[in-house]
Amino acid sequence: MRSFIAWLHALALGLGGPGLFVVAFLDSSFLSLPQINDLLVVLMVVEHKDLVFYYAAMATFGSVVGCYAIYYLAGKGGEAFLQKRLKPGHVQRALAAYKRNGLMALMIPALLPPPAPFKLFVLAAGIAHVRPVQFVIALTVARGARYVAIGIRGVYYGDAALDLRRTQGRIVALVIVAVLVAGAGAFWLMRRRARPA
Numbered sequence: 001m002r003s004f005i006a007w008l009h010a011l012a013l014g015l016g017g018p019g020l021f022v023v024a025f026l027d028s029s030f031l032s033l034p035q036i037n038d039l040l041v042v043l044m045v046v047e048h049k050d051l052v053f054y055y056a057a058m059a060t061f062g063s064v065v066g067c068y069a070i071y072y073l074a075g076k077g078g079e080a081f082l083q084k085r086l087k088p089g090h091v092q093r094a095l096a097a098y099k100r101n102g103l104m105a106l107m108i109p110a111l112l113p114p115p116a117p118f119k120l121f122v123l124a125a126g127i128a129h130v131r132p133v134q135f136v137i138a139l140t141v142a143r144g145a146r147y148v149a150i151g152i153r154g155v156y157y158g159d160a161a162l163d164l165r166r167t168q169g170r171i172v173a174l175v176i177v178a179v180l181v182a183g184a185g186a187f188w189l190m191r192r193r194a195r196p197a
Contacts, residue, residue: 024062045154056147074126094124110142
């Protein structure tokens, strides 16, 4: 497996943005390649700082397309599959998170670095029949924010961004989550106040 990951890493670096798209797709769908996307985004941005938003977009869209594959399959009967392979209660907890928090139950894990159980929430979104447009928009916003933040760290810190990601990555992700939650809360309050009494 390590040689495969090393090959993918070299391929992605050689292809640039399209390679990043492929790796993000594979990681978000049928393989698990923890943190390789973060590493590739930083390495590519360090080489070409002016392409930071391009690389963030390629990682984002690859991830969204990969997640959509899982979401689609889960919507076609994934609950029985999950019940057999996960500990009892995991699927129910993820579905309950959707009932309580809506799309924030997907967006928050999408922002967090591994080992956050992100794919579980993608599968749960399919099982819960979250509308496809909502799913894609929520995931694009969350993954986009994540990869832009990683890319900007690459611009400002260069190679040191890799160490920063290792040591401070969780804190940065939690700050982004807090900002997102605060923004969603403010949006919800404004909509509630705007409703006629």
